[in-house]
Amino acid sequence: MTTLTVMPVSAPDLNAPDFERWLAGTEPEWFLEYLSPGPEARARHLMGRFAGALAWPTGRAFLCSEGDRVLGAIALERMAWDSAHFGIECGRIATCCIAQGLSVERRRALHAELLRDALRWADEQKIRLLQRRLLASRVDETQCLGEAGFRLADSMVMMLAPLAIVAPVCGPDPRLAFRAARADDLPALLAMTRGAFPHSRFVQDPILKVSRGDEVYQRWIENLLLNQHTDKTPAGTKEEVMVCALGGAVAGYAAYRTDRALDALLGRRLGMLDLIVVDKAHRGQGIGRALLDRVMEAMRKDGIGEVEATTWTDQREALALYRRAGLQEKETLLTYHLWMNG
Numbered sequence: 001m002t003t004l005t006v007m008p009v010s011a012p013d014l015n016a017p018d019f020e021r022w023l024a025g026t027e028p029e030w031f032l033e034y035l036s037p038g039p040e041a042r043a044r045h046l047m048g049r050f051a052g053a054l055a056w057p058t059g060r061a062f063l064c065s066e067g068d069r070v071l072g073a074i075a076l077e078r079m080a081w082d083s084a085h086f087g088i089e090c091g092r093i094a095t096c097c098i099a100q101g102l103s104v105e106r107r108r109a110l111h112a113e114l115l116r117d118a119l120r121w122a123d124e125q126k127i128r129l130l131q132r133r134l135l136a137s138r139v140d141e142t143q144c145l146g147e148a149g150f151r152l153a154d155s156m157v158m159m160l161a162p163l164a165i166v167a168p169v170c171g172p173d174p175r176l177a178f179r180a181a182r183a184d185d186l187p188a189l190l191a192m193t194r195g196a197f198p199h200s201r202f203v204q205d206p207i208l209k210v211s212r213g214d215e216v217y218q219r220w221i222e223n224l225l226l227n228q229h230t231d232k233t234p235a236g237t238k239e240e241v242m243v244c245a246l247g248g249a250v251a252g253y254a255a256y257r258t259d260r261a262l263d264a265l266l267g268r269r270l271g272m273l274d275l276i277v278v279d280k281a282h283r284g285q286g287i288g289r290a291l292l293d294r295v296m297e298a299m300r301k302d303g304i305g306e307v308e309a310t311t312w313t314d315q316r317e318a319l320a321l322y323r324r325a326g327l328q329e330k331e332t333l334l335t336y337h338l339w340m341n342g
C-alpha cells in the first residue's frame with residue numbers, strides 16, 4: 001500500500017531547481033517526445049506548462065508525494081477562449097507528470113489521486129467541461145480517466161518528415177497560382193473551412209453544439225489571417241497562410257508556423273503545418289498536394305529541417321495526403337472530455 005500526500009504548490013515553489021531536475025526524469029508527457037528532446041529541454045517545456053497554469057488566478061498545481069519523494073505533479077487551468085466561444089466553463093489538465101520506474105499499481109494509485117484533485121478543483125471553479133489531452137502510450141492514466149467518467153472525444157496523429165528527403169512529386173501545374181493570403185480572401189477561406197473537420201472533439205462531443213464546434217476552425221483561420229505579421233503573434237513565432245488560386249478564385253489554403261523558442265528547445269528547426277483545406281468542389285485534382293509541396297518548399301528555403309503535421313485518425317483524405325508526401329506517423333494523441341457540474 002502507498003500513502004500519498006497531495007500539496008498545492010505556488011509559482012515560487014515550482015521555481016526551485018529541485019523541481020526542474022525532477023521534471024527532467026518523468027515519464028513521457030510532452031507531445032513532441034518523439035523528437036527526443038534532451039532532459040533539460042523536457043524540463044523547461046514542462047515548467048512552462050506549470051507556469052502557464054499558475055499565471056492565472058484560477059490555475060492550480062499540486063504535487064503528490066510519498067514521504068519526501070515527489071511522485072507526481074499536475075497543472076490545472078481554465079480555458080478562456082473555449083469558455084467564451086461555447087458559453088460554458090471549460091478547463092483542462094494542462095499537464096500531469098509522474099516519476100519514472102513506478103510499478104503499474106503505484107502509477108494507477110498516483111493517477112487516481114491526482115485526478116481526485118483535478119475534479120475537486122474543477123468543482124470549485126464550476127467547470128462544466130474538463131479536458132485532458134495525452135499521449136496514447138499513457139495507458140494507466142487513460143484507464144483512470146475512463147473510471148472517473150471521462151469519454152474519448154478525439155484521436156489525432158502527429159506526422160513528421162525530414163524535408164531533405166521529401167521531394168515535390170507534382171510538376172508545375174499552369175492552372176494553379178500560389179500567393180500569400182490577403183484579408184479579402186477571408187470569406188472564401190471561411191466557406192471552405194465550414195464542415196472540413198468533422199472528426200474534431202469540438203464537433204464529435206455529443207453535448208457541445210455542433211455548429212459552435214465547427215466554428216472553432218473558422219475562428220482559427222480568421223485569427224491567423226488577421227493577426228499574422230502583427231504584434232498579436234507571439235515573439236519568435238511566424239505564421240504564414242498561403243492560398244492556391246484556380247482560374248482567379250481561391251481553391252484552397254495552407255497555414256503553417258515556425259517557432260524560434262521551440263526550435264531552440266529542440267535544437268532543430270521544425271515547420272508546423274497547422275491547417276490545409278481544399279474547397280470541396282476542387283478536391284481530388286492535386287491541389288492539396290501542390291499546396292503541401294509549396295509549403296514544404298517555403299520551409300526548405302527558410303532553413304527548416306523537418307515538417308510536422310497533425311490530423312485526426314479518421315480524417316482519411318488528410319492521412320493519405322500526408323503519407324503520399326512522405327510524412328510518417330510518430331505519435332497518437334487522445335483527447336478526453338468529462339462533463340460535470342450539470
Ligand SMILES: CC(C)(COP(=O)(O)OP(=O)(O)OC[C@H]1O[C@@H](n2cnc3c(N)ncnc32)[C@H](O)[C@@H]1OP(=O)(O)O)[C@@H](O)C(=O)NCCC(=O)NCCS
Nearest residue numbers: 196275276277278283284285286287288289317318320321
Ligand atoms: C486533405 C485535403 C486537403 C486533400 O486535398 P485534395 O486537393 O483533395 O488532395 P489531392 O487531390 O492533392 O490528393 C493528394 C493525395 O491525397 C490522397 N487523397 C486525397 N483525397 C483522397 C480521398 N478522397 N481518398 C483517398 N485518398 C485521397 C491521395 O493519396 C492523393 O494522392 P494521389 O492522387 O497521388 O493518390 C482535402 O481532402 C481537404 O480539404 N480535407 C478537409 C480538411 C483536412 O482534412 N485537412 C487536413 C488536416 S488540417
